[in-house]
Amino acid sequence: MDLKSGLYGVVRLDGGPVEAADCAALGLTRATGxxxxxxxxxxxxxxxxxxxAGGCCCILLGYLDEPQELAVRLGLPVDSGFALLAAAAHARFGAEAPAHMxxxxxxxxxxxxxxxxALMTSRALRDPVLHARKGASVVLAPSIHALRRLxxxxxxxDPEGFAATMARHRAVRxxxxxxxxxGVEALPxxxxxxxxxxxxxxxxxxxxxAAPPFxxxxxxxxxxxxxxxxxxxxQRLARHGGLAVMLSGGLDSSTLAVVAAAERAAGQRLTLLTSAAPEESGLPDxxxxxxxxxxxxxxPLTLVRPSPQARLFRPSRRHCLARNDPTRATWxxxxxxxFVASGAAGHAELIDGSGGEYTFTAAFPLATPAYRLRRALRRLRDHVDPRRGAPHWPEDGFNVRLAPGLLxxxxxxxEETWRRPWSAEPAFDPRGRWGYCQGVEKLDNSPSETMIGAARIVPPFRDQRLLQLFSGFPARYSNHGGASRAPARALLDGRLPDSIRLRRSGLAFCPDFYPRLAAEAPEARTRLLAFRRAGIxxxxxxxxxxxxLARLDAEPRPPVAEAFRIQITANVAEFLLAWNEGADALE
Structure with a gap:
C-alpha cells in the first residue's frame, strides 16, 4: 500500500481490542491492546x-518553529523533543494548544x-487529518482512499459532501x-x-x-x-540541507530566491526551477x-516542462491518489x-511564492477618497451593464458544472455561507494597521504534500510569524513612496536589477495552457461515453x-475562469470514474 504522509490510527475508547481488519485497511501493524x-x-x-511516557502517547508529524520558547513556557528543558513538548502543551492548554505551538x-x-x-493541527495545515467514529472505535488517516478500505x-x-468539496471557498469558508x-470529517x-x-x-x-501598532x-x-x-x-535550509525554489522572476519568487541564497550555508544546496514553454513553440514564458x-x-537555472504524456483533462492516477477530493488543480x-525536477535534485521541499500578496508583495490599494469615488463609479457601471453583474448563486458558487439534479x-x-458579506475588492485603510487580509485563511487550508512521495510545496509567506509581524505595520507601508508592493521592491533594491524589481505584471505560469486546452479537447470528448456509462x-x-469541449475548436481561448471550469469538470469526471472502479484503480 502506497501510504500518504500523515497520522494513522485505530483506537478503542472502551478498552477493547482493535480490529485486525481496521488496522490492515490503514496499513498498520495490529497491536494487542x-x-x-x-x-x-x-x-x-x-x-x-x-x-x-506515563500512559500517554504523543505523535507529532512536522516541526515546531520556536521549540525553545515553548519549552521555557512549559518549564521543560530547552532541548526537549517535539512530541514531548506537544504532549505537555496539550496537558497545559488543552484544546487551545495549537495557538501556542x-x-x-x-x-x-x-x-x-x-x-x-485528541487530534490537533497547526494553524497552517501540513497534512490532512481525516477521522471517523463508529461506536467506541475511532479511526484516523490522512487519506480518504485508505479510510474507504475499512x-x-x-x-x-455522499452527495452533500461532494457538493461541499466542489464549492468555491466563499461557500465553505x-x-x-x-x-x-x-461520517468522515476533516479536522480544520x-x-x-x-x-x-x-x-x-x-x-x-x-x-x-493583529499585532500592536508598529x-x-x-x-x-x-x-x-x-x-x-x-x-x-x-530554518528550512537547516532541516533539509537544501531547497528547490520555484522561480518566475516575479517579485514573490525573486524575494524568496534572494533571501534563500543569502542564508544558504556551506554544503547546503539551492536549486532554482522555472516553468518553460515547449521547445521551439515560440510561446512567451x-x-x-x-x-x-x-x-x-x-x-544554475533548471527549465521545467510537463511530460509529453501528461494531459490537462486527465490527471495521473498518482495525482488522484494524493487527493482527498476530486482535483481542482488546473496545472x-x-x-x-x-516534483520530478525536485526529486532529481534530491530536495524534500519545493519553495513556492504563493501568498506573498498578504505581506511583502501586497497590492491592495489604499482606501483614499479618490479610490472610494472610483469604486462607487465602478459599482454604478456594473449595475447598468448586465455583463458586469455580481456573481450569482448557485451558478458561480462551484469550481465545476454540477449536474442539474444535484444543483x-x-x-x-x-448558500447561507455564500451570501454572507464578501468583499471582492479589499483595500487598506491608509490610517490603520495592515492587519490580516481577507482570504488569508485560504493559505492555511492547503496541505503541503500534494503528491505521494514527492517534495512538499512550502509557501514561506504563510508562516504565522510573518503574518503576525506584518499585521501590526501601518497599512500605508504597502504603498510606501507611491509604489505598490513596496516592501518587496525595497528589499530587492541593489540586489536585483530594476527589470525585476520594478516589474508590474508577469506571464502565464503554464505557457502552453491554451494550446494544450484546444489540442487535447477532442481526446477529452472521447472519454464522455465512459463517463455516461459510469453514471457520472x-x-x-x-x-x-x-x-x-466542442466549442474549443472554434474558440480556443475562452476567458480563463471558463477555461478552468471546463478543465476541472473533466478532471473531476476522471476522478469519479476511477473511484467507481475501486481503490485499486488508483494505485
Missing amino acids: SFVAAGVDRVDPRAVHRAD LGEWSCLVWRAEERRL PWMPNDI PFNTRSLLR PGACVTFDAGGTQLRRIGAPV AGSFADALAEAETLLRQILR ETPFARIVADRLGL HHLYEAF SGLPSHL GEWLDLDWLDQR
Missing part, C-alpha cells in the same frame, strides 16, 4: 516524532488511563470539514478534536489578533521583516526573467514536472462539458 497509531512521512522520516504539524495525543484521544465504511459518495464519505487547521466515552468535541482556536519607520519595518524571512528560510535572477545569484501536469438539492448552509452524469453536467 486498544490503541495502535503511527506517523508516516515518505520523504522526510525525521519529521516523525513520538513520545511514550508555532510551526506546521499534525499531532495525536492518547491518554490511556482517561481513554481519551470493511464497515460505506463506499458510496473558513474551511470545509465535509468529505466524500458520510488550528483545531483540536477530542474523543472519549462522553462523545466528540471539536474546538478551533480563535482568529489571529511605531517605527518604513525602513525599521523592512529590516524586521527581512530578518524574520531570513530566519524562516534558514518567464525564462528570461528567471535567468536574470539566477545569473545575479550565481546559480497538475506542470506541478508533477516540478436542485444543495444543502442550505452552502448524476454528479456533473456532461452535456455542458461536451458542448464546451
